[in-house]
Amino acid sequence: MIIKFTLNGRSRKVDVEPATPVTDLLRETLNLTGTHVGCDTSQCGACTVLFNGDAVKSCTLLAPSLDGAALTTIEGLSGSSGSNRLHPMQEAFHENHGLQCGFCTPGMVMTAVALVTRNPAPTEAEVRHGLEGNLCRCTGYQNIVASVMAGAVAMNEPAIGE
Amino acid sequence: MKSFAFHSPGTVPDAFALLNDVSESKLLAGGMTLLPTIKQRLAEPAALIDLAKIPQLSAITVDGDALVIGAMARHIDVVTSAIVRSKVPMLAHLAAGIGDPAVRNRGTIGGSVANNDPSADYPAAVLALDAIIVTDRREIPASAFFTGLFETSLEPNEIITSIRFPIPSTAGYAKFKSPASRYAVVGVCVAKAGGRVRVAVTGAGPCVFRVPEMETALEARFEPGAIASIKITAARLNSDIHADAEYRAHLVTVMAKKAVAAAIQGL
Numbered sequence: 001m002i003i004k005f006t007l008n009g010r011s012r013k014v015d016v017e018p019a020t021p022v023t024d025l026l027r028e029t030l031n032l033t034g035t036h037v038g039c040d041t042s043q044c045g046a047c048t049v050l051f052n053g054d055a056v057k058s059c060t061l062l063a064p065s066l067d068g069a070a071l072t073t074i075e076g077l078s079g080s081s082g083s084n085r086l087h088p089m090q091e092a093f094h095e096n097h098g099l100q101c102g103f104c105t106p107g108m109v110m111t112a113v114a115l116v117t118r119n120p121a122p123t124e125a126e127v128r129h130g131l132e133g134n135l136c137r138c139t140g141y142q143n144i145v146a147s148v149m150a151g152a153v154a155m156n157e158p159a160i161g162e
Numbered sequence: 163m164k165s166f167a168f169h170s171p172g173t174v175p176d177a178f179a180l181l182n183d184v185s186e187s188k189l190l191a192g193g194m195t196l197l198p199t200i201k202q203r204l205a206e207p208a209a210l211i212d213l214a215k216i217p218q219l220s221a222i223t224v225d226g227d228a229l230v231i232g233a234m235a236r237h238i239d240v241v242t243s244a245i246v247r248s249k250v251p252m253l254a255h256l257a258a259g260i261g262d263p264a265v266r267n268r269g270t271i272g273g274s275v276a277n278n279d280p281s282a283d284y285p286a287a288v289l290a291l292d293a294i295i296v297t298d299r300r301e302i303p304a305s306a307f308f309t310g311l312f313e314t315s316l317e318p319n320e321i322i323t324s325i326r327f328p329i330p331s332t333a334g335y336a337k338f339k340s341p342a343s344r345y346a347v348v349g350v351c352v353a354k355a356g357g358r359v360r361v362a363v364t365g366a367g368p369c370v371f372r373v374p375e376m377e378t379a380l381e382a383r384f385e386p387g388a389i390a391s392i393k394i395t396a397a398r399l400n401s402d403i404h405a406d407a408e409y410r411a412h413l414v415t416v417m418a419k420k421a422v423a424a425a426i427q428g429l
């Protein structure tokens with residue numbers, strides 16, 4: 001079936017087999033491998049993307065459900081303000097060493113961006129609660145939480161020099 | 163995943179017609195349970211009938227003395243609904259505790275109630291508030307809806323369109339959650355409507371159930387102390403890696419007391 005949707009700000013038209021999870025569409029068909037597949041059963045959050053602005057696990061979203069929707073993946077964050085710069089949340093993960101192996105990072109960043117968009121000044125407890133659907137097996141979460149707190153501040157700062 | 167056809171009807175009658183015409187078809191809500199089930203080959207539908215393009219199924223309204231939540235209302239819609247927060251704040255609190263943000267952004271009340279997972283949160287509220295499950299063909303009282311482990315009285319191809327919750331004087335929900343999934347190891351919902359109290363327990367047994375002894379005690383005196391010494395028997399409760407039956411029986415009293423305290427605070 002043919003589906004039409006907006007992917008990282010660009011309209012796309014793709015012919016998909018209905019039984020295709022969005023993870024497969026992104027990684028296999030569209031060569032966007034930034035979205036990672038961990039558990040493949042919506043437990044771990046490595047595949048989190050923004051679906052009409054909401055953080056969702058793309059392994060448990062069917063490609064046909066994208067028809068008419070707007071999807072943002074980790075690839076769509078950098079340069080979203082018109083420059084080639086990393087998104088402020090990505091910068092914050094970099095600055096605060098919010099990752100070790102990096103496998104969970106795309107999902108963490110997407111969840112964090114959605115969280116801060118909904119709640120511009122989250123408390124640390126709200127950040128921890130908001131990250132409950134994203135598992136990290138390396139960091140012990142401390143630096144991830146610090147990154148999201150810093151990213152929240154940065155996302156609210158007016159962009160300078162662009 | 164094994165291949166299947168995909169249909170997105172725009173109305174409930176069209177969805178019903180598709181369900182009837184296409185053999186081995188299944189309704190798709192948020193897919194939070196159905197898609198992992200298909201991936202694990204525990205279900206092999208020939209077609210999915212998607213309910214996402216039927217806008218009126220997501221409506222949240224007040225109708226007389228009832229709060230009506232459409233089957234496709236997502237958990238996040240219930241959390242953020244001003245109507246829910248003012249009429250039955252307990253439901254917003256319950257929905258906010260389901261899974262994680264991504265699950266709340268896709269999972270629906272209709273899918274949760276239809277699935278009747280023994281540790282799901284909504285069944286406790288549906289039973290305690292004496293809600294009515296409205297389908298494409300009839301209205302089913304909660305007391306006749308949840309019939310067993312993952313079993314309901316829905317007929318084949320019956321579509322839940324909304325849940326009608328009579329607005330209680332007060333209600334509270336407390337759960338001891340699994341730290342991994344946030345499903346209820348034991349969850350208790352207590353609701354007071356006029357002079358009547360209903361206590362419903364999820365997570366503890368194979369299916370949500372009421373505790374009449376606690377209801378009588380709370381009707382006489384609506385405070386946590388009234389039920390502190392009431393212990394339910396562990397005989398038919400679940401034992402698994404999360405908790406054994408004895409511990410679950412203990413948790414029922416603890417969570418029921420917390421639910422009463424929450425109800426008194428108006429949560």
Ligand SMILES: Cc1cc2nc3c(=O)[nH]c(=O)nc-3n(C[C@H](O)[C@H](O)[C@H](O)COP(=O)(O)OP(=O)(O)OC[C@H]3O[C@@H](n4cnc5c(N)ncnc54)[C@H](O)[C@@H]3O)c2cc1C
Nearest residue numbers: 191192193194195196261269270272273282283322344345
């Ligand atoms: C990681 C994770 C954590 C979770 N944690 C919790 C938790 O803490 N507490 C909790 O209560 N739940 C929890 N859930 C379950 C979640 O809340 C969903 O509500 C539930 O999985 C149902 O999903 P859904 O609404 O997407 O329905 P689907 O998966 O799309 O459908 C489920 C079933 O219901 C049928 N169905 C759907 N809609 C209708 C309808 N309108 N009429 C008739 N039949 C219908 C479908 O055919 C299917 O058989 C969790 C799920 C996941 C993946």
